[in-house]
Amino acid sequence: MKILVAIKRVVDYNVRIQIKPDGSGVMLEGVKMSINPFDEIALEEAIRLKEKGLAESITVVTVAGKQAEEQLRQALAMGADHALRVDTDQDLQPINIARVLEAIVKREAPDLILMGKQAIDDDCSQTPQMLAGLLDWPQATFVSKLELADGWVRVSREVDAGLEELSVRLPAIISADLRLNEPRYVKLPDIMKARRKPIDILTLDDLSVAMAPQLEIVKTEPPPPRKPGRKLASIEELITELKQMGVLS
Amino acid sequence: MTKLLVIAEHDGEVLNPSTARTLACARALEPEALDVAVFASEGEDIAAAAARLQGVSRVLLINHPANQHPLACVLAPQVVSLAAGYSHIFAPGTTFGRDFLPRVAALLGVPQITDIMTVRDPFTFDRPIYAGNAVTTVKAPEGKVVATVRPASFKPVEEMPQAAPVEAMHLDVQIPEHTRFEKLHSEKGDRPDLQSARIVVSGGRGVGGKEDFERIFRLADRLGAAVGASRAAVDAGVVPNELQVGQTGKIIAPEVYIAFGISGAIQHLAGIKDAGTIVAVNTDPDAPIFEVADLGLVADWKEVVEAMEKAVDEA
Numbered sequence: 370m371k372i373l374v375a376i377k378r379v380v381d382y383n384v385r386i387q388i389k390p391d392g393s394g395v396m397l398e399g400v401k402m403s404i405n406p407f408d409e410i411a412l413e414e415a416i417r418l419k420e421k422g423l424a425e426s427i428t429v430v431t432v433a434g435k436q437a438e439e440q441l442r443q444a445l446a447m448g449a450d451h452a453l454r455v456d457t458d459q460d461l462q463p464i465n466i467a468r469v470l471e472a473i474v475k476r477e478a479p480d481l482i483l484m485g486k487q488a489i490d491d492d493c494s495q496t497p498q499m500l501a502g503l504l505d506w507p508q509a510t511f512v513s514k515l516e517l518a519d520g521w522v523r524v525s526r527e528v529d530a531g532l533e534e535l536s537v538r539l540p541a542i543i544s545a546d547l548r549l550n551e552p553r554y555v556k557l558p559d560i561m562k563a564r565r566k567p568i569d570i571l572t573l574d575d576l577s578v579a580m581a582p583q584l585e586i587v588k589t590e591p592p593p594p595r596k597p598g599r600k601l602a603s604i605e606e607l608i609t610e611l612k613q614m615g616v617l618s
Numbered sequence: 619m620t621k622l623l624v625i626a627e628h629d630g631e632v633l634n635p636s637t638a639r640t641l642a643c644a645r646a647l648e649p650e651a652l653d654v655a656v657f658a659s660e661g662e663d664i665a666a667a668a669a670r671l672q673g674v675s676r677v678l679l680i681n682h683p684a685n686q687h688p689l690a691c692v693l694a695p696q697v698v699s700l701a702a703g704y705s706h707i708f709a710p711g712t713t714f715g716r717d718f719l720p721r722v723a724a725l726l727g728v729p730q731i732t733d734i735m736t737v738r739d740p741f742t743f744d745r746p747i748y749a750g751n752a753v754t755t756v757k758a759p760e761g762k763v764v765a766t767v768r769p770a771s772f773k774p775v776e777e778m779p780q781a782a783p784v785e786a787m788h789l790d791v792q793i794p795e796h797t798r799f800e801k802l803h804s805e806k807g808d809r810p811d812l813q814s815a816r817i818v819v820s821g822g823r824g825v826g827g828k829e830d831f832e833r834i835f836r837l838a839d840r841l842g843a844a845v846g847a848s849r850a851a852v853d854a855g856v857v858p859n860e861l862q863v864g865q866t867g868k869i870i871a872p873e874v875y876i877a878f879g880i881s882g883a884i885q886h887l888a889g890i891k892d893a894g895t896i897v898a899v900n901t902d903p904d905a906p907i908f909e910v911a912d913l914g915l916v917a918d919w920k921e922v923v924e925a926m927e928k929a930v931d932e933a
Contacts, residue, residue, distance in 0.1 A: 386751055388752050395752060462729055463730070464724060464729045487866075493732045494732060495730050498718070498720035499720045499721065499730075501691070502720070502721035502724035502725050503725075505794075507794070508690055508691060508721070510713075526713075528714070530629065531802060531803050531859070531860045532803040532858075533799075533801075533803075534799075534801050534802070535797060536800055537797050537798075546866070548852075581729065582759035582761065583729055583759065584729045584758055585756065587754075587757055589753070590752065591751075591753070592750055592751065592752065595896075595912070598908070598910070598913060599913065600914045601913055603915075604915065604925045606915075607899075607913065607915050607917075611926065614895060616874055
């Protein structure tokens with residue numbers, strides 16, 4: 370079985386973002402970048418499937434400029450076998466990322482695609498579902514557990530009502546939620562070895578993808594501030610406040 | 619002409635309140651027509667409830683055995699087959715809408731807007747990014763507008779005495795067989811729904827283990843409140859995942875949110891920013907939750923719970 374894992378380079382989750390004063394976006398210069406944490410979970414799951422002997426190879430793909438090779442190297446160090454970068458400096462949105470990935474899927478013919486349930490920068494949570502729609506493949510989003518058996522994947526999905534179990538037939542697309550696993554730490558020798566693994570580069574022209582119109586990003590601003598709160602001195606004071614709000618009646 | 623289709627969320631029996639919130643957003647566009655589609659196996663009662671919601675022009679009821687459980691691959695082609703008559707297709711930004719709507723957008727060849735917070739005009743909307751630490755204004759291109767609505771940003775529309783017409787429809791689409799619903803584990807008892815409750819009592823790792831959390835549940839029951847939790851409490855296996863509040867859990871907007879033993883990680887705060895009043899109780903005076911709390915108290919949560927129970931007894 371071949372697994373394809375799609376990853377995105379995003380601002381590291383520990384960074385407190387700064388919004389540019391002119392409203393043109395979020396400061397990315399000099400900011401620590403990482404693999405989107407949900408994509409890292411997806412990759413970890415792929416590696417575990419390979420370690421269990423359920424998958425032969427893992428290809429990791431990203432659609433981004435050259436800087437994203439840092440994240441591809443990280444993915445190779447974690448345990449991906451091949452890396453693929455579709456070169457673009459455009460800010461492609463999920464609909465077009467899904468179209469690019471559709472072209473990659475036709476070239477690579479994976480049996481299973483794993484990706485994060487959302488990127489922590491734009492919080493869109495769209496690309497896996499869009500790709501599944503374009504390919505007419507089954508999808509299982511927000512997955513916190515998966516088991517492979519006889520050409521089907523049985524998953525648990527974290528939905529608002531609880532945990533939903535689905536079975537999807539391969540080939541399928543699965544989007545990873547937080548509790549699917551805890552990604553491993555990469556060891557130094559693996560980082561050294563990953564430096565020798567090649568990264569294949571494709572252009573959008575190579576893939577001849579027709580681009581869909583995108584959303585125009587008009588401006589980006591800080592969220593409206595909440596009014597400042599106050600510290601109370603005692604439990605009695607809190608009880609009085611709660612009574613006034615009608616909480617304790 | 620703004621003609622809007624809202625896809626209703628329900629559990630097979632009752633309409634989810636996210637539908638009425640999505641309708642509130644839809645009404646802000648001042649549409650000429652506002653239809654609601656109910657996909658169900660036997661959705662008559664759900665459709666009747668949807669027909670009484672303010673602003674609805676018509677309810678489309680699509681009964682089909684395959685619609686018993688909401689599966690994205692089953693819903694998407696049906697929604698696409700209805701799309702021709704509409705300029706906008708909206709769904710709640712819950713795990714229901716987030717699952718199937720991008721699939722619809724891909725089939726229609728248009729971008730999707732996730733989590734509308736504010737309507738600026740029928741093509742321009744505000745949405746949160748970076749876990750709500752920034753708000754971006756986006757403008758949809760020419761063509762259909764496909765969007766999920768952030769339920770916490772809109773107050774549900776009201777029920778009206780007069781009902782809109784319900785039309786039963788049959789859609790001629792291929793239902794895929796590559797996806798099977800197996801089951802749903804839900805621990806929700808008689809407690810109010812986390813996303814629509816007036817009061818939410820929430821606990822974090824500071825609360826302790828399962829037995830300690832029982833006290834939070836008991837207090838919530840006495841207050842008629844829903845129970846929430848931080849990711850830390852869910853990860854520790856103390857409470858089920860459906861209670862998680864935050865960027866990757868539920869985004870909620872109760873009138874009162876009471877947080878016990880929650881430190882206030884950024885991703886948790888993303889889920890409670892729309893609460894009317896945030897009350898935080900924590901033993902650590904430097905806990906980040908105090909930065910967003912309207913009322914903060916440095917205290918042992920157990921003593922506060924005890925005092926609250928006593929006050930309810932006396933009321």
